[in-house]
Amino acid sequence: MNLELSNDYWLKVAKNRVANGITIPAIGKGKKVVVEYSSPNTNKPLHLGHIRNNVLGFSYCEILAANGYDVVKNNLVNDRGIHICKSMIAWQKWGNGETPESSGLKGDHLVGKYYVEFEKKFQLEYADWLQTSQGLAQLEIFKTSNEAKKYIQEGTEIGKAFKSEYKNNYFNNHSAIGAEVKTTLQKWEDGDEAVIALWKKMNGWVYNGFDATYKRLGVSFDKIYYESDTYLLGKTMVQEGLASGAFFTKDDGSVWIDLTDDGLDKKIVQRADGTSVYITQDIGTADLKYSDFKMDKFIYVVGNEQDYHFKVLQLILKKLNKPYADGLYHLSYGMVDLPEGKMKSREGTVVDADELMDEVVITARKQTEELGKTEGMSTQELTDLYETLGMGALKYYLLKVDAKKRMMYDPKESIDFQGNTAPFIQYTYTRINSILRAAKETGKDITYVTPMTLAAEEKDLIVLMNSYPIAVNAAANNYNPSEIANAVYELAKAFNKFYHEHVILGVEDEDVRGFRLALSQAVGDTIKHGFSLLGIGVPQRM
């Protein structure tokens, strides 16, 4: 089959498109979806990896909504646990009462500073201990273990191997500040007033900081769960599982599920002391979500290092015969690497979210000033423009790549506004906008007229716009905003070619002019629509 569609056909398509606007087939009509994304820890500020998560999660929610789904944007804040207690202890010991106000530091950064401080002090304490007779004795014991033999075979230096291998053990059994942290966590769980007050104060600082970052990223949530409220959930479901035989009890009283028939392992769901583990909370929270929303699907936007975890979670829910188990989907995205390699907090190569946003916006300002096309714009308009361009560049850079894939963040490339970038597409939009503005000012008609002929560049625009709604459907079905980024980019590129080859506003023939103006307007609408699904704005001028 090899048929070429006639110009008449495409002109009909164009006419419908102009008359009806953008119509996305509502493939999600009547279906409710809860999308969990962001899910930060409150002990550290956000970094580049979190930006990918947030931008991806928000964009995907917009895409679902555009497809007719009823969407609940959901954040689960990890606000309790051992890591927050570390920040608290460090702040108490070495903080001298420092606050965001007194230091001028953004709250999340201030708390992060003390988390780092704790780790530093802990490392020192640990290094000292390793030299004590006790530490050396443990090293000797380690040397005879099977673990150690593996390291020796690999050629890893045995002292080093021991240091990383024994770290948790040291923290739990020997460390002085480790003990303080654990005591603090215990007190928190017992509801100790002083500890709770400090926890609330420091989390409050973090939330203020996160709010600012979220606002700048343009993301938002309909429902926020806090782990401090949900961490005890799941215990009743452990009982359910025991009753139904899905779970079993070991001699020490701990509760497990055997997933070996499904190619996985045995997994603990409750400790011998009756406390729950991470996955237990997730089981409980899934159930809470279902009772809150009765959703058809629930999606977790979480990095691919948790692939195994979500496989286990879904399987457990199935074994518990939960009706919603099949609706679970892990939107597993790849890590963001830097040109120097992986981001590692220990080596200080983590790209801070706030700093990064500042940088790209500053770059947008510099570029814009260099080009000098913004005469007559107010200070406020300029500030908004730089923000739209810089944040657009950053978000687009992260969204144009297939969500599933690991990607490379090259700072140099991300602030280069040529080619396949948001500013390129935004520029295309402003070109269209300025033509339409001029048309209005000179009283030229923008109404669609079917022309006698159709140029190749015009047809390309129609073809691309015609496939846009399909791309929006595909982005939802494939959990992949990049399909929209690509569609919009292709369209912008085609428009620039059209713009270069054909005069639009200056055409004598009123019909041709009307057609081209209407076509241009439709392209502009499509760009704007697509970008809004990516959470990116478009400027009027640039």
Add this chain to the structure above:
RNA sequence: GGUUCCAUAGCUCAACCGGAUAGAGCAACGGUUUUCUAAACCGUAGGUUCCAGGUUCGAGUCCUGGUGGGAUCACCA
């Protein structure tokens, strides 16, 4: 080591779930502005789609094996 994901131009990524001559951007080189914004447009160069087999009329795409890399394999979250 077990499980799992990945490998496409010098670099970063596409390729509409198996279709025709594998496409963009960046980087390199050359060109385009008295005409609606040159953050643009056009051209040149750049490929044994990691390797070896297999399935198929047809494979970057599916299967097997290998090589290289990531993730994971906690009574952490």
